[in-house]
Amino acid sequence: MSERIVIATRGSKLALWQTEHVRDLLLKSKPGISVEIRTITTRGDTNLDTPIAEIGDKGLFTAELQAALRSDDCDIAVHSLKDLETVDAEGLAILAILEREDHRDVLLARKPSLTYRGAWALEQLADNAVVGTGALRRNAQLLAHRPDCSVKNLRGNVDTRVKKLTDGEYDAIILAAAGLLRLGYIAHGTLAPMPAMLPPEIVTMPLAPEHWLSASCQGAIAIEGRKADKRVAKLCAALDHGPSRIACEAERAFLRTIEGGCKVPVGVHARQQRDQLNISSGIFAVDGSAKALGNVTVSSDNASDAAVKLAQRLLDDGGRRILDTLRQNKP
Numbered sequence: 091m092s093e094r095i096v097i098a099t100r101g102s103k104l105a106l107w108q109t110e111h112v113r114d115l116l117l118k119s120k121p122g123i124s125v126e127i128r129t130i131t132t133r134g135d136t137n138l139d140t141p142i143a144e145i146g147d148k149g150l151f152t153a154e155l156q157a158a159l160r161s162d163d164c165d166i167a168v169h170s171l172k173d174l175e176t177v178d179a180e181g182l183a184i185l186a187i188l189e190r191e192d193h194r195d196v197l198l199a200r201k202p203s204l205t206y207r208g209a210w211a212l213e214q215l216a217d218n219a220v221v222g223t224g225a226l227r228r229n230a231q232l233l234a235h236r237p238d239c240s241v242k243n244l245r246g247n248v249d250t251r252v253k254k255l256t257d258g259e260y261d262a263i264i265l266a267a268a269g270l271l272r273l274g275y276i277a278h279g280t281l282a283p284m285p286a287m288l289p290p291e292i293v294t295m296p297l298a299p300e301h302w303l304s305a306s307c308q309g310a311i312a313i314e315g316r317k318a319d320k321r322v323a324k325l326c327a328a329l330d331h332g333p334s335r336i337a338c339e340a341e342r343a344f345l346r347t348i349e350g351g352c353k354v355p356v357g358v359h360a361r362q363q364r365d366q367l368n369i370s371s372g373i374f375a376v377d378g379s380a381k382a383l384g385n386v387t388v389s390s391d392n393a394s395d396a397a398v399k400l401a402q403r404l405l406d407d408g409g410r411r412i413l414d415t416l417r418q419n420k421p
Contacts, residue, residue: 092122092123093120093122093123093124094123094125094126095116095123095124095125095126095165095166095322095325096126096128096163096165097109097112097113097125097127097164097165097166097167097168098130098155098163098164098166099129099130099155099168100129100131100135100155101129101130102247103248103273104247104248104273106127106129107273108168108170108311109127109168111311112168112311112313112329115329116325116329119328119329120325123325128164130158131154132150132151132153133150133151133153134150134151135151138246138250142245149175150173151169151170151173152167152169152174152175152179152314155167155169159182159314159315159316160316165315165322166185166313166314166326167313167315168311169312169313169314170307170311170312171184171307171310172305172307174312174314176306176346181316182316183316183317183323184312185322185323185326185327185330186327186329186331187310187313187330187334187335187338188310188311188312188313188329188330188334189333189334190310190337190338191267191271191272191309192268192271193267193268193304193308193309194266194267194281194296194298194302195264195267195302195308196264196265196266196276196281196296197211197212197262197295197297198255198262198264198294199214199219199262199292199293200255200256200258200262200291201291201293202291203215203219203261203262204216204293210295210297210298210301211297212235212236212302213235215236215261215262216261217238218238218239218240219236219240220239220240220261221239221240221260221261221262221263221264222241222242222243222251222254222255222259222260222262222263222264223241223243223264224244224245225305226353226376227355227356228264229241229355229376230374230376230377230378231302231303231355231357231372231374231378232378233376233377234374234375234378234379235301235302235378242259244260244263248265248269248273248275249273251263251265252265252275252288255292256288256292266304266305266308266309267296267309268308273287274286274287275287276288276294281296282294299370303358303372304357304359305357306341306356306357307341307342308359313326313329333362333390336362336393337361337362339393339394340360340394340396341358341359341360341397343393343397343398344358344397344398344400345358347398347401347402348404348405348409354413354416355373355374355376355416356372356374357371357372357374358371358372358397360393360397362390363387365389365390366387366388366389367387367388367389368386368387369386369387369388369393369396370383370384371383371385371401373404373409373412373413375412376416380408381412382404382405382407382408382409382412383404384400384403384404384407385400386399
């Protein structure tokens with residue numbers, strides 16, 4: 091009888107792509123294994139109108155999958171790592187972090203909404219453009235660069251968000267490159283639109299890291315399982331990508347120190363440079379009026395500790411004041 095693994099996942103097209111990718115890697119790593127995929131609806135999948143920051147991000151896309159793990163209804167759960175809390179859930183652990191996809195955000199814009207007057211993406215938007223985003227981090231950075239723009243809430247899966255743009259509800263939207271790449275909307279390398287997926291009036295432009303910070307662990311897929319299940323842990327260990335884990339653990343350490351999540355406009359990205367890691371980070375006021383930025387290059391062996399110190403430095407350099415103001419102004 092072949093060894094069997096049951097994988098829990100959300101039911102969106104992107105979540106299923108990620109889970110099928112994990113399945114394929116498991117089958118390649120251990121031929122003959124039997125893999126079953128079970129879809130589970132999470133709280134974040136059912137409330138598609140309220141901004142994520144207002145719902146509360148704790149377990150929004152993960153709690154139901156973790157419950158399935160605890161009740162032995164599955165062996166592993168596949169997540170977008172950015173959706174997981176920065177502290178492991180009780181009894182559970184991240185068994186593998188796959189090789190990370192492109193971490194950047196991408197601006198998708200309708201050609202009539204562009205002026206082509208600037209050197210980088212946001213400068214090319216027309217005055218007073220309506221831009222759709224679903225994250226405080228994106229809202230804050232957009233307004234910091236382009237205070238004339240109007241930010242409009244954007245929820246739903248990738249297909250739904252793109253359709254809202256092509257239907258004219260927005261002049262532009264901001265999405266993660268990783269999801270667009272995985273679903274075939276843009277090309278690897280150039281991030282140019284794929285003609286079969288996007289109409290010719292849509293332009294795609296990556297938001298350059300020197301101007302724009304992505305979310306912690308954006309582009310990374312995580313496999314979560316029970317700490318006590320050594321059999322499954324051994325299977326998943328073969329899928330773990332060391333450099334991606336080092337970078338993502340540093341980003342999670344930074345976010346954990348900030349005590350941030352979807353409710354906090356924080357960006358951080360750790361980039362491998364030979365045996366070193368460069369960590370760029372920022373804390374932003376929601377209206378774009380203030381920010382605290384920090385950068386450090388350290389040995390990969392010391393990355394998480396350095397990320398904690400970087401977070402503490404940002405808090406001391408104005409970040410704590412920004413976050414205190416944000417929390418005081420919450421209804």
